[in-house]
Amino acid sequence: MDVDDDYYCDDYYCDDYYDDDISDGESYGDEEWTANDDEPHQLVADKRNRYVVLTEQQIRHRLGQEAAATAEVFSVPVDWALALLRHYRWDPPRLEEDWFSDQDRVRDAVGLGGDPGREGEEEDDEEETNLICGICMEGDKPAAEMASAGCAHRYCHACWRGYVAAAAAEDGGGRGLVALRCPDASCSRAVLRGMVERFFFADADIDGRDAYERALERDYVEARGLWMKPCPAAGCGCAIEIPIEGDGSGADLVCRCGHGFCWRCGGEPHWPASCAAAVGWAGEADAASAEWVLVHTKPCPRCRRPIEHGGGCRALRCADPCGLWFCWRCLGSIDETGWLAHDSCAEVRSPAAATEEELRRAAETLGAFLRYQDLWAANRRAQQLAEHEARLLGLRAGDKVDKGEVVAEAWEEVAEGRRVLGNACAQGQSMVRRRGGASARRRWELFEYQHGETDAVLDRLQQCAQEAATTAAEERELDRLLAVLAQQISVTRCCVDSFARAVEDLHGMPERD
CATH class of the missing domain: 1.20.1410 (I/LWEQ domain)
Structure with missing residues (x-):
């Protein structure tokens, strides 16, 4: 079997799958730059415009190119290349160094077996008809209804569908799909993309491939957190990329979906104010309310409720259920002493204000x-x-x-x-x-x-x-x-x-x- 024909003609990761006019991103600067260009990036001095917006398709195209290149270098299936790259946080140079120094150790760490292509295969032994699923424990399962992740642990198709669906629903975004292992607690064999696509079961309008690819895209973007960040808007799969030599400081970013955010904290755009100042600004209303109470009110002598004096007579009545009549100047009770006792009383500062x-x-x-x-x-x-x-x-x-x-x-x-x-x-x-x-x-x-x-x-x-x-x-x-x-x-x-x-x-x- 020819390796290239069998492993690398995956329609998601072949260059033929993509249109020739796919660009590396939508530039929001005065001069467009390409992330993978060998030439130095030409950046404008203005910090407002130093970034590129990448769509989901462009992100998928990039990670697909890396996966195809890794699969070709290592002579392994693309599914293996995806698992290897994800384990190494999408760092091909470090992966190549470890792979060629100790391939077996890398395979064990990632959860890959020694025979590419066995994942998801049914057992061919026709004599084995009384098989038991290790999850539902139902017996008399024919071999055609059992599958494994390439290890010795076999489960029925219904349990595989439930296992994959549960992983997809863990965080609502399918991130568990790219980190799946064999259901057996003692086994570290990885469940690769082919198994996920085959057994993914959902009522939504996405299939297993879409869910897996979107999870991979998020993982790919997060691994490049120093110069790439996902758009935090709900439902948006775009990412923002800055030049590697940039630090993202002072950048208010606007995605193509229209959502704006700060590169550093992910909050609302606030440049040139610092992130700490922006967070403090959001909470200043509460502090200002406390200061207003301190400056403009005095507490009721009985229930301690803050009361504002809007002018006029100094005799005030607290709201129900307290109902106390008191003097605004000295905070003494009028109910007990009568109003005449407060005709020439001394001013008393609010106890909340010490000085x-x-x-x-x-x-x-x-x-x-x-x-x-x-x-x-x-x-x-x-x-x-x-x-x-x-x-x-x-x-x-x-x-x-x-x-x-x-x-x-x-x-x-x-x-x-x-x-x-x-x-x-x-x-x-x-x-x-x-x-x-x-x-x-x-x-x-x-x-x-x-x-x-x-x-x-x-x-x-x-x-x-x-x-x-x-x-x-x-x-x-x-x-x-x-x-x-x-x-x-x-x-x-x-x-x-x-x-x-x-x-x-x-x-x-x-x-x-």
Whole structure:
């Protein structure tokens, strides 16, 4: 039997299965680069665009090429090559080194036998008709209804289907399929892809091959976690790849499905703010609520429920079921002493606030939180407006091509700058809580200054874009406006990038001086 014909013409892993026009990925940078290209990757300086989106088919094509190459080098079936590569975390050089130094040890570790192709075969011994399944323990099974993973442990087809289906349902994604071993606890023989495809049983609209391939794709992507990550959106099988020499820092990624996420933490896009600042920003609402309670309320003397004084009479009544009447100034009970006893009482601070300094700092932190929330919302609205204007520009008729391109670029730069300023609010809020020392306060003041300067530059660019888009000037005047706009775009891009780098430099700063 010819090895090439028998093992390597698998329709999933032959190059003929794929169209010739499959590319290595959809580039989101100014210059497209190829992950397997021998030439050095050409990267743009802007951190916004240094990645490639790979579809499920492209991922499958890559791992299929590696599996076919490994099978050819080792003269083994493709199913064996897949099991070997997965065991070695898709590291062919390390696999080749171990394989050619001690092939038997590698086979034992992976769970491969000495005779390729025996997996899933029924027993041919016609005299053996009284076979017993090792799972359901039913006897009188004919050999044609029994199968093994290439070892001595045979089970009926119904039990194999249940065993494979249970592995596919372990995590809802079929990851257990690629790590299956013989059901016998004392046996380490691997259950290969052919067995999974044959006995996979599911009511879903996917078959065993699809489930196994998707599990392999996830395993392949996760093994390359230093430069490749799966899209975290539910139901999306794409992956994001950055250049090997890149570190992914500062990258907000957008998959072709439209889902955006941070390369490092997998959360919502937040560059240039750090992941810690973004997590803190998400929980700031609870802290701000506590600070608001500390600043604006006092506890009921009886039930300790926080109560706000909205102005007017100092005599307050706690809500039911407490119902206590008390004086807001001294927190004394009016029910016991009467109102006249509190006519000239002394002010009592809320017991929750030990000192005036605590009240001052709580009020300051609360004010900063509300301010940064307003800044974030304002930049978000400005970003959406700029994106809307950029989209509309392409639909307007009668504009000169050069004018439309320049103005659209200006609006896109405004949108990106507003996104950066909005995300940076999380970093500013995190600095507010740790600005107790002199140097920490100076860093925060510098951040505030740079944030304000960048905001002013974006306002100027927006005004220039609006003027160029709405002015019906002569050709000479229009050329002048477009030249000014192009220069303003360059200045704004430089300013936004400088601000983003300055915010990134704050990531490693100590929380306290």
